[in-house]
Amino acid sequence: MTKKTKQPSLDFKTDWAYAPALEDTKHISLKKQYDLFIDGEFVKPHSKKYFATYNPATEQKLADIAEADQTDVNKAVSAARKAFEKWSKISASERGKYIYRIARLMQERAREFSVIETLDGGKPIRESRDIDIPLAANHFFYYAGWADKLEYAFPNRNPKPLGVAGQIIPWNFPLLMAAWKIAPALATGNTVVLKPAESTSLTALKLAELIRDSGLPNGVVNIVTGAGSTGAAIVNHPDINKIAFTGSTDVGKLIQKSIAGTSKKLTLELGGKAANIIFDDAPIDQAVEGIINGIFFNQGHVCCAGSRLFIQEGVADVVIRKLKDRMETLIVGDPLDKNTDIGAINSKEQLSKINKYITIGKNEGAEMYQSSCALPTKGYFCRPTLFLNASQSHRIVQEEIFGPVLTIQTFRTIEEVIEKANNIPYGLSAGVWTDKGSKIFNLTSKLRAGVVWANTYNKFDPTSPFGGYKESGFGREGGLHGLMPYLTF
Amino acid sequence: MSRIEIQKTYKLFIGGQFPRTESGRYYPLKNKKGELIANICLSSRKDFRNAVVAARSAFASWSTRAAFNRSQILYRIAEMMEGRKQQFIDELMLQGASSKAATTELETAIDTMVYYAGWCDKYQQLFSAVNPVASSHFNFSVPEPTGVVAILAPENNSLLGLVTSIAPAIAGGNTCVVLASELMPLCAITFAEVLNTSDLPAGVVNLLTGSSQELHAHFSTHMDVNAVVTYQNKPDEIKTIQQNASLNVKRVFVHTAVTNPNPYLIFDLQEIKTTWHPIENIGSAKAGY
Numbered sequence: 001m002t003k004k005t006k007q008p009s010l011d012f013k014t015d016w017a018y019a020p021a022l023e024d025t026k027h028i029s030l031k032k033q034y035d036l037f038i039d040g041e042f043v044k045p046h047s048k049k050y051f052a053t054y055n056p057a058t059e060q061k062l063a064d065i066a067e068a069d070q071t072d073v074n075k076a077v078s079a080a081r082k083a084f085e086k087w088s089k090i091s092a093s094e095r096g097k098y099i100y101r102i103a104r105l106m107q108e109r110a111r112e113f114s115v116i117e118t119l120d121g122g123k124p125i126r127e128s129r130d131i132d133i134p135l136a137a138n139h140f141f142y143y144a145g146w147a148d149k150l151e152y153a154f155p156n157r158n159p160k161p162l163g164v165a166g167q168i169i170p171w172n173f174p175l176l177m178a179a180w181k182i183a184p185a186l187a188t189g190n191t192v193v194l195k196p197a198e199s200t201s202l203t204a205l206k207l208a209e210l211i212r213d214s215g216l217p218n219g220v221v222n223i224v225t226g227a228g229s230t231g232a233a234i235v236n237h238p239d240i241n242k243i244a245f246t247g248s249t250d251v252g253k254l255i256q257k258s259i260a261g262t263s264k265k266l267t268l269e270l271g272g273k274a275a276n277i278i279f280d281d282a283p284i285d286q287a288v289e290g291i292i293n294g295i296f297f298n299q300g301h302v303c304c305a306g307s308r309l310f311i312q313e314g315v316a317d318v319v320i321r322k323l324k325d326r327m328e329t330l331i332v333g334d335p336l337d338k339n340t341d342i343g344a345i346n347s348k349e350q351l352s353k354i355n356k357y358i359t360i361g362k363n364e365g366a367e368m369y370q371s372s373c374a375l376p377t378k379g380y381f382c383r384p385t386l387f388l389n390a391s392q393s394h395r396i397v398q399e400e401i402f403g404p405v406l407t408i409q410t411f412r413t414i415e416e417v418i419e420k421a422n423n424i425p426y427g428l429s430a431g432v433w434t435d436k437g438s439k440i441f442n443l444t445s446k447l448r449a450g451v452v453w454a455n456t457y458n459k460f461d462p463t464s465p466f467g468g469y470k471e472s473g474f475g476r477e478g479g480l481h482g483l484m485p486y487l488t489f
Numbered sequence: 490m491s492r493i494e495i496q497k498t499y500k501l502f503i504g505g506q507f508p509r510t511e512s513g514r515y516y517p518l519k520n521k522k523g524e525l526i527a528n529i530c531l532s533s534r535k536d537f538r539n540a541v542v543a544a545r546s547a548f549a550s551w552s553t554r555a556a557f558n559r560s561q562i563l564y565r566i567a568e569m570m571e572g573r574k575q576q577f578i579d580e581l582m583l584q585g586a587s588s589k590a591a592t593t594e595l596e597t598a599i600d601t602m603v604y605y606a607g608w609c610d611k612y613q614q615l616f617s618a619v620n621p622v623a624s625s626h627f628n629f630s631v632p633e634p635t636g637v638v639a640i641l642a643p644e645n646n647s648l649l650g651l652v653t654s655i656a657p658a659i660a661g662g663n664t665c666v667v668l669a670s671e672l673m674p675l676c677a678i679t680f681a682e683v684l685n686t687s688d689l690p691a692g693v694v695n696l697l698t699g700s701s702q703e704l705h706a707h708f709s710t711h712m713d714v715n716a717v718v719t720y721q722n723k724p725d726e727i728k729t730i731q732q733n734a735s736l737n738v739k740r741v742f743v744h745t746a747v748t749n750p751n752p753y754l755i756f757d758l759q760e761i762k763t764t765w766h767p768i769e770n771i772g773s774a775k776a777g778y
Contacts, residue, residue: 138623155615157753249738256735261728268738425737444764445553445633454766461622465630469760470715471738476761479620481630489753 018331021338023125028112033064034201036072036225037208039079040218046071051227053201056122057335057344057379065201068224073193073233076222080164080191081239083219088161088189096147099186101214103140109210110134113203117175118335120202122344122380123298125336135460136179139478142462143183146483150188153480157489161189162265163241165486166234168255169204170247171197171346172301172402178204180477181244182221183462188486190242191220195234197247198227199347232258240264242486246303249400249426249471267475267485269303269467271400272428274449275421276306276457277411280314282433286455288322291406294431294457296330296342296384300404301350303472304429306457308397309386309408310417316410320388327371327384334376342404345380354382354403361387361396366407392420400426414443422448427469431457450476499527499674501536501698502681504543505691510699511535518674526583529674532699534707537666540695541713544637544664547692552634552662556610563606563660565687570599573683577648580675584647598652604750605656612661612752616759625768632759634662635740636715639708641701643720646747647673651680651696653747654720657754659693663716666695668708674698701726709733709741716740716758720747 033050035042045066052061068076087095106113110133117128150159165185169177174196185192196204208223224230228251235243235255245255246269259266276294278287294306311319335343345351362368366387375381382404390397390407397407411417421430429451432443444452450468453459460466465476475485500507512533518526530536551559570577574595581591613632620628638658643650647670658665669677681696697704701721709717709730714737717730722745734741742757 156751253735253738256738257732260731260735261724270738440766444762450760450762452762452764454764456626456765456767459622459624459626459765461620461624461626461628463620464622464628464765465618465620465761465763467761469635469762473738474740474760479630479763480618481761 018339020334022334023115023118023336023338025115025119025336028115030063030116030202034205034225035066036068036076037205037221037223038072038076039222040212042208045069051198053120053199055119056346057376059378062120063202065198065205065225068195068226068230068233070233072224073230073237076193076224077164077237077239079219080193080222083217084161084163084191087191087217087220092148092150092189095189096144096187098214098216099140099144099147099183102211102216103137103144105210105214106133106137106140110137113175113206115336116206117203118343121171121174121200122335122346124340124343126338126340127298131460132173132176135462136176139176139179139462140183143187147187150483150487153483154487154489159188159487159489162486162488163190164239165190165192165242165244166237166240167192167194167244168231168234168247169194169196171200172298172303174200175203175207177246178207180246184477184482185244185486186220188483190486193222193224193234193240195224195226195231198225201225235259242266244475244485245269252473265485267467267477268473269475269477270428270471270473271426272303272305272468272472273308273398273400273424273426274304274306274429274431275308275310275417275447276431277310277417277421277433277443278312278315278319279434279439280312281435282315283435283455284315284319284322287433288319288326290431290433290455290457291323292326292330295406296404297458299342299345299382301346301402302458304451304458306429306431307401307406308421309406310420311408311410313410313412320408323386324369327386328373330371330373330384332373332375332381332383342384345382345403348380350402351380351382354401354405357396357399357401357403357405358385361390361394361405361407364394364396366390366394366396392423398424414439418443418446425471428472429453497527499529499678499698501530501532502678502685502694502696503536503540504695505685507681511539520583521585527675529698532668532697532704534704536697537704537707538711540666540697541637541711543692543695544666545713547690548636548664551659551664551690551693554662556613559660559662560606560609562688563602563609563656566683566689567599567602567606569683569687570595570602573679576679577676580679581647584673584675594647594649598649601649601652601750602656605660605755608752608755609660612755615752616756616761620763625770627766627768628763630761630763632661632756633762635758635760636663637713638663638665638716638718638758639711639714640665640667641705641708641717641719641721642667642669643747644670644672644701644722646670648676648680650720650747651677653750654718655694656750658718658758661755661758663758664693666697666708668701668704669696669698671698671700705730706733709739710736712737714739716742718742718744718758720744
């Protein structure tokens with residue numbers, strides 16, 4: 001009888017355990033109750049109604065948020081209209097200086113904003129600290145400089161602001177989306193009524209405080225909180241000139257339909273279902289990191305997430321093996337912990353939507369794999385999940401899940417993968433992994449998507465235009481192109 | 490005995506062919522005296538759908554063709570129009586224009602085509618950007634054509650309206666289905682004959698005649714159409730088009746008059762694509778001098 005020797009294996013639970021490294025929350029101050037920011041001050045809602053906002057990692061209430069009704073929205077719009085008369089006429093360089101101030105104030109308070117973003121939205125502190133908040137501040141800084149240079153951006157034209165912009169933003173990047181919306185609108189001389197998503201209003205309201213501190217003239221930025229009906233009041237308001245919406249394709253279509261027949265201008269940044277394509281000549285380890293970042297960044301609550309993985313057959317086995325190994329190392333847990341890779345799912349509703357899709361995937365016959373990590377007992381969490389042997393017609397392949405769920409398909413030829421990648425109503429983003437430059441350029445020009453990451457994924461920058469093809473929306477945010485939706489010529 | 494004139498049969502232009510409407514329907518086009526000029530095809534939804542199929546299959550090759558080549562083809566269209574000058578003028582006059590007005594419209598139309606021929610390989614540089622991102626990446630944005638564009642040409646303008654609405658779309662690599670003016674459709678089919686002899690690939694431009702009242706809903710509901718451009722000043726139809734467009738997030742552009750040609754009309758029908766690639770900083774070499 002031979003002695004049984006223990007096979008060496010990676011034991012992530014004991015050998016790889018990290019000591020907790022919690023971000024401190026003592027330095028932030030949250031009020032019990034937040035009112036609406038209209039005409040430069042916080043005012044009680046006409047409805048007298050408030051709704052609670054929760055920390056999705058603990059299910060504990062953080063604060064009560066005012067719910068704006070039609071009367072409140074009317075007030076905000078008329079404040080913005082009144083402010084527009086002055087704001088559009090002050091010298092462009094002065095306008096720019098106000099926006100620079102906002103950027104600087106945000107940089108100064110970055111740590112506080114990061115912690116609140118993580119508390120309210122559930123994203124890992126590492127992401128709010130290193131990505132969301134700095135990018136938001138940079139966005140203001142970038143657009144501040146455009147304010148007095150607009151005539152150079154559009155040769156032979158005479159750019160003018162539109163008026164009052166109604167802006168509705170999602171819960172996945174709360175402050176960053178507010179910055180993407182507000183900064184270009186202000187730089188081009190418009191005034192703003194912005195509604196944050198109801199589950200993540202806090203950083204927008206902290207931004208309101210910061211804007212008040214900056215001395216920005218009253219009414220130039222108004223922030224009204226609430227749910228769908230508040231958004232509808234903005235969309236349908238007759239004195240709004242421009243609607244900018246980031247969110248689901250369903251709601252985007254509804255908005256496009258409801259402003260039909262009006263002169264409102266519209267930009268839509270909607271859903272996505274990006275193909276992330278790995279060729280057999282790709283740098284495999286980097287590609288695996290890119291796959292992880294593509295789908296698990298921000299719990300997969302990313303409209304441009306690389307949620308459809310396509311692997312060329314020759315490397316499928318090795319990529320999947322390495323991917324599973326890498327998934328095992330992901331730490332799902334307290335978003336405030338600096339070691340955490342995947343934080344809390346933003347809300348109970350979103351978690352049940354993700355779980356619904358996981359059930360659908362299993363029923364459709366795809367083979368599910370989840371990492372074996374432990375989940376916190378409280379809060380809304382989801383294991384990193386992938387589906388092998390998914391097929392093009394599966395709902396988990398066609399529909400946006402908006403969670404840490406990846407589908408995997410294999411392919412043989414470049415024609416096949418282009419066909420499959422494009423054969424979807426969405427067209428927001430795509431990823432390509434190969435060491436061959438000519439292949440990259442061939443592919444990026446054939447993928448019908450607004451952003452293509454080659455040998456990288458989920459990178460953002462204020463100078464870089466972002467937006468979709470097809471049902472992922474229209475108009476661009478970021479860069480020179482991001483000015484255009486806020487101007488008339 | 491004077492010779493009997495051979496009259497022209499006005500048909501549709503779909504996928505490089507000249508079919509009659511599958512519906513077999515027509516409407517009589519009459520001159521001011523009430524005399525019949527021609528029986529014009531009254532296109533149906535089915536004709537439109539066939540035209541979209543033709544436009545979609547032409548898109549892949551037209552949109553990826555060398556810009557210089559597109560430029561030559563548009564210039565060739567202008568050449569062919571020049572050769573058919575008299576026919577266009579006759580048709581414009583048949584539809585009620587004075588000789589002077591007809592000549593001006595024709596000349597402006599040809600010059601507009603030449604103008605857009607020149608833009609084919611130039612607007613890209615105007616609307617592109619290399620973006621100075623803060624991270625170590627090479628990042629650039631380029632315009633790409635939106636796809637299949639459904640165009641409702643101006644009602645009160647025959648030849649110039651067609652050129653004004655079609656040229657920016659195809660100069661930018663889109664393919665299109667165009668509804669000609671209902672009351673002034675004659676030039677449309679002659680223009681199609683021009684297109685057909687200009688090396689323009691079949692399906693890039695498809696021309697229908699008929700009623701916008703009947704067709705505007707189909708133009709805007711079709712799920713394989715990416716954008717609708719209307720030059721028809723009919724508020725009810727515009728609203729319906731905008732509502733229907735939401736079915737698949739079509740881009741809608743409403744023009745109330747024929748505007749001066751400019752590259753921003755090309756830009757309307759472009760999508761901006763941004764590509765990122767890492768830059769590897771190897772060693773410590775710097776561009777010092």
